[in-house]
Amino acid sequence: MFLAWNEIKYSKTRFALIIGVIVLVSYLVYFLTGLAYGLAQDNRTSVDKWEADAIVLTDESNANIGMSMMPLGERDQVDADEVAVLGQAPNVIRREGETSEEAKINVTFFGIDPDEFIMPEVIEGEAFTDNYEVIADISLQEEEGIELGDKLTLAGSDIEVEVVGFTEDAKFNVAPVLYTTIATYQDVRFEAIDESNEGRISALVLRNDSVSGIDVENDDLVVYTISEYIEELPGYMAQLLTFGLMIGFLIVIAAVVIGIFMYVLTVQKSSMFGVMKAQGISTGYISSSVVMQTFLLSLMGTLTGLALTVLTAYFLPATVPYQSNSYFLIGITVLLILFAVIGAFFSVRTIVKIDPLEAID
Amino acid sequence: MKLIEAIDVSKTFKDGSREITALNETNFSVEAGEFVAVIGPSGSGKSTLLTILGGLQQPSEGKVLINGNKFSEVSDKDRTQLRFEEIGFILQASNLVPFLTVEDQMRLVNKVKSDAYDEEKANKLFEALNITELRDKYPKDLSGGERQRAAIARALFHDPSVILADEPTASLDTERAVEVVEILARETKDKEKATIMVTHDERLIGYCDKVYYMEDGELRLDEDKSNKEQPDEDELDGTTTE
Numbered sequence: 001m002f003l004a005w006n007e008i009k010y011s012k013t014r015f016a017l018i019i020g021v022i023v024l025v026s027y028l029v030y031f032l033t034g035l036a037y038g039l040a041q042d043n044r045t046s047v048d049k050w051e052a053d054a055i056v057l058t059d060e061s062n063a064n065i066g067m068s069m070m071p072l073g074e075r076d077q078v079d080a081d082e083v084a085v086l087g088q089a090p091n092v093i094r095r096e097g098e099t100s101e102e103a104k105i106n107v108t109f110f111g112i113d114p115d116e117f118i119m120p121e122v123i124e125g126e127a128f129t130d131n132y133e134v135i136a137d138i139s140l141q142e143e144e145g146i147e148l149g150d151k152l153t154l155a156g157s158d159i160e161v162e163v164v165g166f167t168e169d170a171k172f173n174v175a176p177v178l179y180t181t182i183a184t185y186q187d188v189r190f191e192a193i194d195e196s197n198e199g200r201i202s203a204l205v206l207r208n209d210s211v212s213g214i215d216v217e218n219d220d221l222v223v224y225t226i227s228e229y230i231e232e233l234p235g236y237m238a239q240l241l242t243f244g245l246m247i248g249f250l251i252v253i254a255a256v257v258i259g260i261f262m263y264v265l266t267v268q269k270s271s272m273f274g275v276m277k278a279q280g281i282s283t284g285y286i287s288s289s290v291v292m293q294t295f296l297l298s299l300m301g302t303l304t305g306l307a308l309t310v311l312t313a314y315f316l317p318a319t320v321p322y323q324s325n326s327y328f329l330i331g332i333t334v335l336l337i338l339f340a341v342i343g344a345f346f347s348v349r350t351i352v353k354i355d356p357l358e359a360i361d
Numbered sequence: 362m363k364l365i366e367a368i369d370v371s372k373t374f375k376d377g378s379r380e381i382t383a384l385n386e387t388n389f390s391v392e393a394g395e396f397v398a399v400i401g402p403s404g405s406g407k408s409t410l411l412t413i414l415g416g417l418q419q420p421s422e423g424k425v426l427i428n429g430n431k432f433s434e435v436s437d438k439d440r441t442q443l444r445f446e447e448i449g450f451i452l453q454a455s456n457l458v459p460f461l462t463v464e465d466q467m468r469l470v471n472k473v474k475s476d477a478y479d480e481e482k483a484n485k486l487f488e489a490l491n492i493t494e495l496r497d498k499y500p501k502d503l504s505g506g507e508r509q510r511a512a513i514a515r516a517l518f519h520d521p522s523v524i525l526a527d528e529p530t531a532s533l534d535t536e537r538a539v540e541v542v543e544i545l546a547r548e549t550k551d552k553e554k555a556t557i558m559v560t561h562d563e564r565l566i567g568y569c570d571k572v573y574y575m576e577d578g579e580l581r582l583d584e585d586k587s588n589k590e591q592p593d594e595d596e597l598d599g600t601t602t603e
Contacts (some may be wrong), residue, residue, distance in 0.1 A: 002465075002468070002472040003472075006465060010499065107392060203574070270459060276458070277441070278444070279448075280445025280446070280448065282441050282445075282473075285473055
């Protein structure tokens with residue numbers, strides 16, 4: 001610690017450069033993680049919001065809810081603790097009166113029964129009571145400026161819906177969700193309302209103690225656990241793997257870069273280490289000081305990177321799907337430092353091999 | 362009391378199938394308070410002797426005793442430890458860590474031992490070596506003479522029984538060289554160290570109690586130069602007390 005810190009203080013420029021590299025890499029890693037997480041969340045928050053255990057889709061739909069269609073009557077055929085009907089339809093909306101290209105907004109309609117458990121909690125305004133009223137994800141207000149009472153026209157039809165409430169964390173496939181009645185959903189999707197047992201919906205969302213205990217009589221229907229279903233969300237896993245790979249590589253690259261820096265510095269200092277060894281300072285003391293130095297550098301680098309990330313996130317526009325939490329930030333910090341310290345062990349080998357005899361000659 | 366003793370020590374190297382003798386069988390010892398010089402041409406085996414005495418390499422035959430410890434018969438780890446406790450090295454290119462101030466060089470010794478920093482001891486040493494004002498300076502900001510004085514302070518700080526100096530005046534002009542050797546001689550007497558200085562600078566041997574001459578791996582006492590009265594002894598400020 002003593003040697004490590006004094007050297008950093010002495011060669012400020014040199015170590016500032018190394019710290020700079022760590023800052024940039026860690027900043028990138030923190031930021032990418034935030035983006036990956038934010039995007040992943042935008043795919044799934046509305047699903048997580050159900051707090052459900054399973055979802056029933058048609059076998060033919062291949063777990064794609066957009067392709068799943070079943071009669072409302074199936075609701076009574078499923079034996080689970082709680083059952084909620086769900087109709088899902090993507091659409092494009094514009095605020096009433098707007099006609100421009102830019103005013104088009106991708107949304108997902110969730111047709112639900114307001115008395116069932118997937119009814120979202122309203123944080124602003126009130127719940128819908130009539131057809132053609134919707135509860136919208138709050139991002140529509142934050143990013144598009146849509147307010148309570150605003151009328152939204154649907155692309156390609158005459159249907160108009162009115163925003164009566166807002167909820168949070170309701171995104172599906174990166175699009176904000178509009179919660180409405182089953183009837184409105186049917187009108188949006190099929191231009192026909194049929195609330196009898198024959199009327200069509202997309203899925204049944206279930207709560208049950210054990211997923212395996214859920215009994216579906218119809219062979220055409222399949223029960224997926226929610227985690228299975230999330231993995232099957234179109235593009236979700238591909239995104240996650242891509243980001244995960246990038247982040248993993250970046251952490252390894254950071255370790256290698258720091259390892260190389262420390263190695264070069266160690267080689268430069270080998271005659272000095274030789275003198276120290278001749279003086280009877282143990283290899284262990286010298287090595288631990290190099291490892292400690294790496295720890296200090298990576299700690300300072302990652303903390304600066306972290307501060308920059310937090311600062312950037314603060315000024316980031318709401319449209320960037322950046323989201324992070326302390327678990328990620330702490331986890332990445334620990335990983336970066338751990339890998340950097342592992343990288344420093346290359347240098348330890350070199351230190352062990354330095355012959356103090358070379359100090360005298 | 363013999364602080365360092367080499368008994369039947371020799372060193373041979375293998376060069377292909379040929380065996381090269383770097384150091385013939387040598388018996389050699391230095392008493393507490395004794396300042397010994399080893400002179401000789403380069404390649405004569407002076408450095409080999411010094412590194413064997415300092416435990417940096419093992420003799421092919423024979424053994425080295427430091428303050429009663431069988432230096433050449435312990436494990437590498439223990440030898441490193443012994444070196445740390447019993448030997449102070451002063452090297453040609455200075456034994457200072459470039460990124461530590463003069464005072465921190467001393468502090469490092471305590472850090473390695475996990476002791477508290479003995480500031481009083483450092484202050485006394487700085488005063489004795491006249492480097493008190495240099496305590497906060499880095500080696501690069503010191504002159505050659507100042508650097509070697511700081512190096513002597515570093516070598517003495519952990520209170521070793523033996524001081525090994527390898528060409529400590531090589532990079533100094535005569536005036537500075539004399540100053541450094543004077544200090545070395547004085548500290549040897551005051552602190553009862555056994556000091557061995559390897560040098561090829563014959564100007565300095567007047568300050569030494571014994572002078573050995575090394576040639577082709579053969580060490581012999583130079584009777585002429587040893588204990589010879591120095592013309593300017595009176596100016597030497599207590600260098601020769603015997």
